[in-house]
Amino acid sequence: MSQDNRFRNRALVDFVVLPFLFLTVALLGGLRVGAESRTFIFIAPPLVTLLLAALSMLLFVRGGLIRFHEWVGSDLPPLTNVAHIWMFITIFFASAQAFNSVLPERGLFHWLFSFFFLWTLWNNQFSSFDARRLLRSLAILFGTAFVLKHLLLANLYSPEGGWLKRVAGALLQGVTLGTLDGPAFAPSTGYIAFFTLALYIAGLILFAFAGNGEPTVVTHTLVDGYRQLSAAERRSVREAILDDPVDQD
Amino acid sequence: MQAKIIKAGGFGFTIAYAAFIVWIYATEPRTFKEVTTSAEIAAGTYQIDQEKFDSALSLFRREQFRAARDEWQRADPAQRDARTQFYIAYSFYREGWGRVYFDQELFKQGVEAVNRAIALSSTSPLTIDDPDLRMHTAAELKVELEQGLESSWSDVNPLKVLRTRK
Numbered sequence: 001m002s003q004d005n006r007f008r009n010r011a012l013v014d015f016v017v018l019p020f021l022f023l024t025v026a027l028l029g030g031l032r033v034g035a036e037s038r039t040f041i042f043i044a045p046p047l048v049t050l051l052l053a054a055l056s057m058l059l060f061v062r063g064g065l066i067r068f069h070e071w072v073g074s075d076l077p078p079l080t081n082v083a084h085i086w087m088f089i090t091i092f093f094a095s096a097q098a099f100n101s102v103l104p105e106r107g108l109f110h111w112l113f114s115f116f117f118l119w120t121l122w123n124n125q126f127s128s129f130d131a132r133r134l135l136r137s138l139a140i141l142f143g144t145a146f147v148l149k150h151l152l153l154a155n156l157y158s159p160e161g162g163w164l165k166r167v168a169g170a171l172l173q174g175v176t177l178g179t180l181d182g183p184a185f186a187p188s189t190g191y192i193a194f195f196t197l198a199l200y201i202a203g204l205i206l207f208a209f210a211g212n213g214e215p216t217v218v219t220h221t222l223v224d225g226y227r228q229l230s231a232a233e234r235r236s237v238r239e240a241i242l243d244d245p246v247d248q249d
Numbered sequence: 250m251q252a253k254i255i256k257a258g259g260f261g262f263t264i265a266y267a268a269f270i271v272w273i274y275a276t277e278p279r280t281f282k283e284v285t286t287s288a289e290i291a292a293g294t295y296q297i298d299q300e301k302f303d304s305a306l307s308l309f310r311r312e313q314f315r316a317a318r319d320e321w322q323r324a325d326p327a328q329r330d331a332r333t334q335f336y337i338a339y340s341f342y343r344e345g346w347g348r349v350y351f352d353q354e355l356f357k358q359g360v361e362a363v364n365r366a367i368a369l370s371s372t373s374p375l376t377i378d379d380p381d382l383r384m385h386t387a388a389e390l391k392v393e394l395e396q397g398l399e400s401s402w403s404d405v406n407p408l409k410v411l412r413t414r415k
Binding site for chain 2: 044
């Protein structure tokens with residue numbers, strides 16, 4: 001009975017909850033609220049966010065968050081394969097929209113943020129990652145971008161002229177702020193972006209633990225780490241494991 | 250078996266949700282009201298507010314053209330009703346018409362509205378049976394508005410002050 005419930009719950013998470021969560025991120029990631037009109041503004045993902053999402057997907061595969069061979073295979077039923085591929089598509093678009101929500105819409109800051117995202121994701125491709133570290137790294141990356149865009153830049157773009165605008169005005173006296181200019185949005189945009197990013201990270205955490213199963217993640221991480229050691233180091237590790245007092249009890 | 254139903258149902262539900270998201274980004278509604286209006290159009294259940302339409306018509310007959318247009322725009326916020334768009338175009342014509350000259354800006358807006366009316370009308374040509382009007386088809390109105398926007402030697406003809414508004 002509990003086995004049946006486990007299968008049902010797993011199916012519910014894999015085929016309903018996770019795609020719904022990621023699609024909600026895709027919906028809200030491009031949503032802004034106009035500062036003066038208080039109306040919705042839907043911003044489709046710019047091309048650069050698709051590139052960032054592709055790099056993120058590669059990172060998810062490298063970090064063991066997405067394991068294609070376990071999710072898509074000839075031994076699985078066709079419907080399961082299609083549903084799994086569909087979930088990867090939703091993750092891709094959720095990633096693109098998560099980047100969209102923290103990227104400034106135009107101007108110099110748009111390109112600066114894009115460049116730093118690309119730089120970070122490209123560097124991460126060559127780092128040693130596991131699912132947990134990857135999630136922590138992504139949470140910090142999006143958190144930082146959120147603070148920069150929705151707290152600092154929002155203040156700079158504010159029509160009333162926030163403290164940052166006054167400081168920038170004093171520092172760059174005589175220099176045009178045209179290249180730094182951007183659209184002003186209502187404060188609710190920040191709340192929407194916060195909710196979107198929280199949902200995205202929560203979805204990835206749920207995906208890591210529900211989809212792959214925590215014990216497998218830990219085992220794979222350990223084995224991957226072990227395989228990167230030299231022969232002498234491997235021997236030391238094996239001896240240390242065999243000498244573990246817990247095992248001897 | 251239940252897991253299979255969850256898989257198929259979940260897949261179908263999320264596909265529908267994704268289609269809704271694509272539709273939202275394609276139509277770009279600005280308010281929740283616009284979301285419902287767009288949904289009504291997509292479902293084919295969109296209807297104009299008849300009460301507002303009648304109120305606008307009575308304003309139009311009293312030559313309160315701007316007020317009439319405001320009411321018609323509220324009656325047909327999605328600009329999907331050919332008849333309403335025809336009347337909006339007609340109000341631009343009547344307000345912009347003058348014995349000596351035509352208001353080019355109003356006539357341009359009139360052409361835009363009549364083009365919308367023509368595009369929306371399923372029957373061709375669009376005909377409005379209103380005894381108060383002297384032009385009953387969108388094609389006639391369009392020609393009249395476009396002629397008003399053209400410049401020609403007849404513009405300097407002093408006899409043109411004798412022409413009548415339709």
